[in-house]
Amino acid sequence: MTRVLVVEDDPQLVRALVLSLRARRYGVDPAPDGVTALRLAAARRPDVVGMGHRFGT
Amino acid sequence: MARGKLRIHLGAAPGVGKTYAMLSEGHRRLERGTDCVVAFVEHHDRPRTEVMLHGLEQIPRRELEYRGSTFSEMDVHAVLDRAPAVALVDELAHTNIPGSRNTKRWQDVEELLAAGIDVVSTVNIQHLESLGDVVESITGVRQRETVPDEVVRRADQIELVDMPPQALRRRMAHGNIYKPDKVDAALSNYFRPGNLTALRELALLWVADRVDAYLTEYRSEHRVSRIWGSRERIVVGLTGGPEGRTLIRRAARLAEKGAGGEVLAVHIARSDGLTSASPKELAVQRTLVEDLGGTFHHVIGDDIPSALLDFARGVNATQIVLGVSRRKGWQYVFGPGVGATVARESGPDLDVHLITHGEAGKGRGLPAARGARLGRSRIVCGWLTGVVGPVLLTLLLTHIDADLGLANDMLLFLTLTVAAALFGGLLPALASAAFGSLLLNYYFTPPLHRLTIADSKNLVALVVFFAVAVSVASVVDLAARRTHQAARLRAESEILSFLAGSVLRGETSLEALLERMRETFGMESVALLERENEVAPWTCAGSAGSAGRRPVPRPEDADVDMPVSDHMALALSGRVLPASDRRILAAFAAQAAVVLDRQRLRSEADQAKELAEGNRIRTALLAAVSHDLRTPLAGIKASVSSLRSGDVEWSEEDRAELLAAIEEGADRLDHLVGNLLDMSRLHTGTVTSTIREAGLDEVIPMALSGVPEGSVELDIPETLPMVDVDKGLLERSVANVVENAVKYSPQDTPVLVSASAIADRVEVRVVDRGPGVPDEAKARIFEPFQRHGDSPRGAGVGLGLAVARGFAEAMGGSLTAEDTPGGGLTMVLGLRASR
Numbered sequence: 052m053t054r055v056l057v058v059e060d061d062p063q064l065v066r067a068l069v070l071s072l073r074a075r076r077y078g079v080d081p082a083p084d085g086v087t088a089l090r091l092a093a094a095r096r097p098d099v100v101g102m103g104h105r106f107g108t
Numbered sequence: 109m110a111r112g113k114l115r116i117h118l119g120a121a122p123g124v125g126k127t128y129a130m131l132s133e134g135h136r137r138l139e140r141g142t143d144c145v146v147a148f149v150e151h152h153d154r155p156r157t158e159v160m161l162h163g164l165e166q167i168p169r170r171e172l173e174y175r176g177s178t179f180s181e182m183d184v185h186a187v188l189d190r191a192p193a194v195a196l197v198d199e200l201a202h203t204n205i206p207g208s209r210n211t212k213r214w215q216d217v218e219e220l221l222a223a224g225i226d227v228v229s230t231v232n233i234q235h236l237e238s239l240g241d242v243v244e245s246i247t248g249v250r251q252r253e254t255v256p257d258e259v260v261r262r263a264d265q266i267e268l269v270d271m272p273p274q275a276l277r278r279r280m281a282h283g284n285i286y287k288p289d290k291v292d293a294a295l296s297n298y299f300r301p302g303n304l305t306a307l308r309e310l311a312l313l314w315v316a317d318r319v320d321a322y323l324t325e326y327r328s329e330h331r332v333s334r335i336w337g338s339r340e341r342i343v344v345g346l347t348g349g350p351e352g353r354t355l356i357r358r359a360a361r362l363a364e365k366g367a368g369g370e371v372l373a374v375h376i377a378r379s380d381g382l383t384s385a386s387p388k389e390l391a392v393q394r395t396l397v398e399d400l401g402g403t404f405h406h407v408i409g410d411d412i413p414s415a416l417l418d419f420a421r422g423v424n425a426t427q428i429v430l431g432v433s434r435r436k437g438w439q440y441v442f443g444p445g446v447g448a449t450v451a452r453e454s455g456p457d458l459d460v461h462l463i464t465h466g467e468a469g470k471g472r473g474l475p476a477a478r479g480a481r482l483g484r485s486r487i488v489c490g491w492l493t494g495v496v497g498p499v500l501l502t503l504l505l506t507h508i509d510a511d512l513g514l515a516n517d518m519l520l521f522l523t524l525t526v527a528a529a530l531f532g533g534l535l536p537a538l539a540s541a542a543f544g545s546l547l548l549n550y551y552f553t554p555p556l557h558r559l560t561i562a563d564s565k566n567l568v569a570l571v572v573f574f575a576v577a578v579s580v581a582s583v584v585d586l587a588a589r590r591t592h593q594a595a596r597l598r599a600e601s602e603i604l605s606f607l608a609g610s611v612l613r614g615e616t617s618l619e620a621l622l623e624r625m626r627e628t629f630g631m632e633s634v635a636l637l638e639r640e641n642e643v644a645p646w647t648c649a650g651s652a653g654s655a656g657r658r659p660v661p662r663p664e665d666a667d668v669d670m671p672v673s674d675h676m677a678l679a680l681s682g683r684v685l686p687a688s689d690r691r692i693l694a695a696f697a698a699q700a701a702v703v704l705d706r707q708r709l710r711s712e713a714d715q716a717k718e719l720a721e722g723n724r725i726r727t728a729l730l731a732a733v734s735h736d737l738r739t740p741l742a743g744i745k746a747s748v749s750s751l752r753s754g755d756v757e758w759s760e761e762d763r764a765e766l767l768a769a770i771e772e773g774a775d776r777l778d779h780l781v782g783n784l785l786d787m788s789r790l791h792t793g794t795v796t797s798t799i800r801e802a803g804l805d806e807v808i809p810m811a812l813s814g815v816p817e818g819s820v821e822l823d824i825p826e827t828l829p830m831v832d833v834d835k836g837l838l839e840r841s842v843a844n845v846v847e848n849a850v851k852y853s854p855q856d857t858p859v860l861v862s863a864s865a866i867a868d869r870v871e872v873r874v875v876d877r878g879p880g881v882p883d884e885a886k887a888r889i890f891e892p893f894q895r896h897g898d899s900p901r902g903a904g905v906g907l908g909l910a911v912a913r914g915f916a917e918a919m920g921g922s923l924t925a926e927d928t929p930g931g932g933l934t935m936v937l938g939l940r941a942s943r
Contacts, residue, residue: 063772064742066743066769071750074750074762
């Protein structure tokens with residue numbers, strides 16, 4: 052299964068992305084901030100990273 | 109039995125540490141082996157105070173039932189039975205519960221003192237009976253618990269427990285004085301820096317007054333006659349002329365500089381009643397002095413300087429304020445003037461201020477340029493000396509019949525000629541020389557009563573007399589003229605250097621410069637006029653005038669018209685200036701134009717800065733709005749695309765969730781656009797408010813619909829007065845503030861929304877326990893597009909607080925930020941209570 056790491060702080064957008072990616076049988080890991088994203092990237096070894104711009108941390 | 113001693117710790121406000129100071133003293137006395145007990149101490153749950161109670165013996169309190177509640181009071185019986193050497197009794201102004209032994213605690217304390225027990229107590233300055241009105245005017249709160257001044261005044265020792273307002277507010281912010289839920293409108297109003305400063309000053313002055321009283325006592329006991337200036341006491345000497353008002357205001361300003369300055373105005377009248385004072389003017393000045401908080405005194409005395417100094421020493425004055433003399437130059441022949449005499453005689457204890465005023469040397473202006481012409485009086489004087497003098501001298505010399513000899517006769521005539529030159533210049537001196545030589549010839553050289561001269565020696569003497577008289581007269585005249593020119597040039601150069609200096613340093617405002625011009629030339633009014641072009645009407649760019657004098661509207665109407673440039677002119681009224689003064693006036697005029705230019709440039713620079721700031725805000729808006737619009741749009745887009753794609757079979761649950769995400773995104777967009785519209789309405793000034801009476805308990809719950817349930821705790825008493833507000837604006841304002849507070853508050857701590865009334869205002873306090881905002885950033889959070897620190901979850905464009913404040917102000921309210929005691933931010937929405 053292809054794993055996608057979604058880095059985004061807006062909860063509504065994350066929800067929509069997670070739902071539609073899961074419906075297409077991707078494994079999705081949402082991360083609301085940079086620190087979580089780095090931790091998940093190390094632990095889950097995603098195949099694709101989708102990231103919004105303008106991040107604080 | 110000897111009466112006990114009373115020692116009072118006096119504080120300016122709650123929380124300065126009176127009780128703590130009293131308890132420390134208790135510990136000190138105990139260590140020294142004194143039998144010291146706590147008769148009554150209230151620690152108000154302040155931990156540091158509570159710790160101080162350890163190790164001190166506490167007399168159990170007396171429990172009393174009143175209207176179904178239990179109260180505890182000091183048990184006076186128990187303290188008297190225990191009979192310690194020293195008793196600590198907190199809050200001297202406390203009112204006991206009905207049914208107690210005495211109505212007031214200070215009466216309890218009196219009993220202890222009467223029983224020979226020393227008492228250490230505490231009291232706050234606002235509880236002193238005589239200060240009730242003052243304190244109410246400062247804080248807006250009427251103190252119900254008071255203690256008679258006499259009780260505190262009689263204390264053997266008073267110690268001031270002092271703390272700067274900033275430090276006190278810090279203690280307040282740290283929650284060291286009150287818990288956050290205790291802080292309401294009244295309390296927070298009480299702890300404003302202005303209030304605290306005023307109360308502190310009151311306390312300091314009250315104590316200073318006590319010190320003053322001790323000082324007076326000491327001085328009279330020890331016959332000290334020198335002045336001990338413990339604070340500024342300023343005596344203003346008034347003549348009854350209109351300049352007195354200026355002097356009084358000036359003295360009041362001097363008095364304000366030091367704490368507790370006092371102004372005493374004094375008018376000295378001659379015992380013969382011969383005075384130029386106008387009773388009407390004096391009455392006006394009396395009112396003015398009294399309005400400014402000073403006192404007015406009449407003193408009878410023929411020697412004005414010494415009467416003034418006696419009065420000043422009598423009242424322990426530290427400064428004397430006098431106007432510079434209104435006398436004209438020749439009047440100084442009669443003496444040096446009151447100001448100079450007072451200054452010379454005042455001695456080291458008194459400072460003398462000579463104040464210039466609009467009436468100073470009025471009408472004299474610069475020393476007049478005198479070519480050959482002297483003043484009329486001097487010319488008359490010169491001719492009298494030169495013509496009548498020799499006649500009188502001749503009569504005198506022929507009458508007394510004493511033969512002085514021709515040489516002495518000639519010397520006497522020569523003296524008259526020199527005097528005539530001094531008074532009236534060259535011409536009377538020449539006349540005097542000629543006339544004198546004729547008289548000498550006719551009456552004193554043989555043959556007498558003939559214009560012939562027998563002895564050729566006498567002829568030589570007469571010719572020499574005439575020559576000497578003429579040369580002396582011309583030298584004297586020249587010297588007098590040079591002296592005068594020098595004085596005038598000195599005055600001119602002083603004025604020019606003032607002008608050059610003050611204008612270059614840019615410290616003079618146009619009005620001040622014009623006023624200086626008016627004073628220098630002794631004019632009634634001065635105006636700087638300008639116009640767009642030759643046909644446009646003149647407008648006034650700045651003016652100065654003595655009271656009641658309107659500036660001249662057109663140069664044509666002025667007594668003196670000094671063109672500055674094609675479209676600018678100075679118009680002066682009051683008198684016609686001699687041509688020689690116009691040179692200096694031209695310099696003034698040029699400087700006035702420079703000052704005006706400088707003022708305009710400065711205001712343009714300020715405007716440009718404002719515009720640049722506006723641009724910065726607009727740029728920030730664009731960046732922030734594009735980000736904040738895009739995020740919910742992206743969510744909506746993603747959800748809609750997912751729903752529309754045919755390749756996935758959505759479960760009912762997923763479908764509902766995607767639809768919910770779309771709705772939420774749309775709501776956020778709506779909210780954001782609403783705030784943007786409000787902001788632009790506020791900026792263009794098109795927000796109109798319909799002020800009606802409304803109840804907060806009705807409006808505030810409506811404002812809470814946008815935040816999750818349970819995130820806000822409401823505390824709005826039913827007894828709250830109605831407020832004058834626009835319901836719609838208030839709802840939006842409160843909603844934005846609450847939304848912001850919820851956003852920053854920790855998840856499990858609800859935001860407290862409370863309301864309370866103080867004087868004619870009602871305050872809504874929105875208290876969060878979030879990270880708070882440092883003082884320097886408190887003003888900034890109300891600017892549009894500012895977010896403090898990293899934005900947490902769901903942060904939007906920083907418009908909410910800007911809109912909330914704009915709306916609050918649109919209906920005559922206010923919105924400010926304070927620290928929550930113990931950490932966090934408290935937003936205070938001030939509203940007008942209905943009448």
